Amino acid sequence: MTLDVLLPYQKKWIEDRSDVKVWEKSRRIGASYVEALDSVIDAAKSKEAGGQSTYYLSYSKEMTQQFARDCAFWAKHINAAASEVEEVAIKDEDKDITVYRVRFASGFEIWCLPSVARSLRSKQGRVVIDEAAFVEDLGELLKAAMALTMWGGCVRILSTHNGDDNPFNELIKEIREGKKNYSLHTTTIDDAMREGLYQRICQVKKQEWTPQIEEEWKSTLLADYGDAADEELFCIPVRAGTRYFPTVLLEAVSDPSVKILRKSCDDAFTFEKKEKRVKEFDTWLKHEVRDILKGKINPVYFGEDFARSGDLTCIWFDEIIPTGEQLTFLVIELRNVPFDQQWQVLLYCMNTLPNFAGGACDSRGNGQMIAEYAAQEWPG
Numbered sequence: 083m084t085l086d087v088l089l090p091y092q093k094k095w096i097e098d099r100s101d102v103k104v105w106e107k108s109r110r111i112g113a114s115y116v117e118a119l120d121s122v123i124d125a126a127k128s129k130e131a132g133g134q135s136t137y138y139l140s141y142s143k144e145m146t147q148q149f150a151r152d153c154a155f156w157a158k159h160i161n162a163a164a165s166e167v168e169e170v171a172i173k174d175e176d177k178d179i180t181v182y183r184v185r186f187a188s189g190f191e192i193w194c195l196p197s198v199a200r201s202l203r204s205k206q207g208r209v210v211i212d213e214a215a216f217v218e219d220l221g222e223l224l225k226a227a228m229a230l231t232m233w234g235g236c237v238r239i240l241s242t243h244n245g246d247d248n249p250f251n252e253l254i255k256e257i258r259e260g261k262k263n264y265s266l267h268t269t270t271i272d273d274a275m276r277e278g279l280y281q282r283i284c285q286v287k288k289q290e291w292t293p294q295i296e297e298e299w300k301s302t303l304l305a306d307y308g309d310a311a312d313e314e315l316f317c318i319p320v321r322a323g324t325r326y327f328p329t330v331l332l333e334a335v336s337d338p339s340v341k342i343l344r345k346s347c348d349d350a351f352t353f354e355k356k357e358k359r360v361k362e363f364d365t366w367l368k369h370e371v372r373d374i375l376k377g378k379i380n381p382v383y384f385g386e387d388f389a390r391s392g393d394l395t396c397i398w399f400d401e402i403i404p405t406g407e408q409l410t411f412l413v414i415e416l417r418n419v420p421f422d423q424q425w426q427v428l429l430y431c432m433n434t435l436p437n438f439a440g441g442a443c444d445s446r447g448n449g450q451m452i453a454e455y456a457a458q459e460w461p462g
Contacts, residue, residue, distance in 0.1 A: 090277040091269045092116040096123075100265035101231050105240040106254055108271040108315045111279055113240050114145075114212050118152035119160075120238075124208060125153075125190040126162035134235065135190040135207035139197040139223065141216045142334040143180070146194035149212065150182035153192045163187035199226040206230060209237045215244035215251070224253075243319035251319045271315040275300065340410050343370050345427075346417035356422070363423045367430045374412055375431060380404070381439035386428065388449030391418050397428065402439070421448075425455050432460065 085093045095105060095116055107113045127133030138149050150167045157164035165185040171178045182194040195201040197217040202209065209227040214220055227237045241250050256262040271279075280299055284291035304311050312318040345366060351359065375382075381402045389395050395416040400408045414431075416424060432438050440460075445453035 088116060088119075089274070089279060089282060091267070091274060095267055096120045098265050098267070100236075102228075102237045102262075103239070103265035103267065104254065104257060105238075105267040105269070106250075106317045107240060107242060107267075107269045108274060108317065109242050111269055111271070111274040113269070114149060115152055117210055117212070117238060117240060118149055119156045121192050121208065121210065122153050122156040122160065122162055122164070122184075125184075125186045125192050126157070126160070126164070126188055127190075128188050133188050133190050135205075136192045136210060137202060137205055137207060138192065138194045138210040138212065139201060139217070140194075140212040141197050141218070144334075145212060146182055146196075149210075150184060150192070150194045153184045157184065157186070197223060199223050202226040202230065206233055207235050209235065211237070211239045212241070214239045214241040214253075215248050216241070220249040220253075243313045243317060245313075246319040246321050248319065268317055270317050271300070271303070337410070340413060341374060342413045342415065344415045344417070345419065347419050347423075349418065351418075352420045359420065359423055360426065363426050364430075367427065371412075371414070371431065372434055375399075375434045376436065378411070379436055381437050382435050383408075383439050384428075384431065384441035386441065386443045386449075386452070388424070388444040388447075388452055389416075390421070390448050395419065395424055397431070399431070421451060425452055428452065428456060429459065432456075 085096060088096070089112070092112060092115075095103075095113070096119065105113055121136035121138070124132070124134055125136060138146065140146055140149070147167075154164065154167050156162075163186065165183075168183045168185070170181050170183050172181055173179075179196055181196070184192045186192075190207070197211070199219070199222040202223075203226075207230065209230055211217065211220070211223060211227065214223075217223060224237075224239075231237060239250075239253070243251060245251065253262065254266065257264050257266045275296065280296045281291050283289075284295075303315070307314050310320075313320045345363075378399075378401055383400050383402070385398045385400075387396045397414040397416075398410055399412040399414075400410050402408055414427065416427065419427075432441070438460075441456065443449060443453035443456050
């Protein structure tokens with residue numbers, strides 16, 4: 083099997099046959115993609131040739147799906163006799179969980195599993211922990227994974243950083259200090275680009291490559307990541323207490339069924355005549371908000387976090403369904419909206435709801451005025 087299609091840092095990862103190896107990396111450099119190839123190579127071998135199954139774990143269903151698809155792609159690329167990606171339902175704590183599997187003629191398999199330690203019970207083979215800095219309990223996962231090395235298995239740990247106090251970063255510190263005898267690979271976006279990442283992107287997309295175009299691409303990438311670039315692209319973990327939740331983690335737990343409505347104003351809008359301001363918001367509320375609220379016959383509560391200019395005012399609406407569960411169905415975000423119109427929005431919403439049950443307002447600082455109006459309008 084030739085590795086000529088790989089970039090040098092990808093080839094170096096595959097050629098490293100250490101029992102345990104760790105890859106701290108920039109995003110989007112093809113690390114998981116090349117690990118899928120390594121998993122396929124091992125699964126396609128016979129037992130006598132050192133073949134073994136792989137158990138891939140990550141924090142999101144989308145990542146496990148993608149890894150399974152990458153494995154199926156590589157299996158076809160190297161002409162390994164393998165099945166298509168199969169969805170398999172397994173019982174886990176009284177509920178069914180969908181996992182993904184690719185089977186090989188060798189008898190070995192690649193399993194894409196939820197990132198919990200019990201997923202590795204009674205298993206033998208290779209363990210891949212992807213985006214390890216974002217899994218729920220990396221310590222317990224590693225304890226379960228290391229047990230597989232006793233009988234010839236191996237462990238591969240890949241991730242971008244998620245703060246300097248994260249267990250993934252602590253693991254890397256231990257490797258660098260000699261406390262863990264694991265192989266460590268580090269690939270920043272600069273490393274990857276020096277070894278041909280962007281040229282390969284242009285090749286795949288059938289686009290022109292020049293050094294100038296590559297530099298413009300990098301500048302755009304850095305601008306997109308902004309303050310997060312050091313951690314996301316250059317393998318520099320952010321100091322504890324100075325970061326927001328990463329976008330990928332937020333996307334993994336987001337609920338697309340919740341409607342989000344946004345309204346923003348420019349600075350000049352504050353000084354428009356009152357009639358114009360009221361009319362614009364009245365039109366927006368009737369067009370965007372009214373039907374959503376009128377359709378809710380169950381008790382509805384709201385929660386409001388106030389901001390005037392720098393941040394967003396966020397108003398959350400939760401419905402109490404007959405089972406007693408509280409479900410968010412609407413979030414309104416207001417940016418740079420005058421005080422009068424923020425009160426107009428809140429008053430309209432409460433008066434439109436068929437079964438308004440109560441609410442809570444941010445009453446500190448500038449939010450005190452809106453909170454006071456609300457308490458006067460709906461005492462008790």
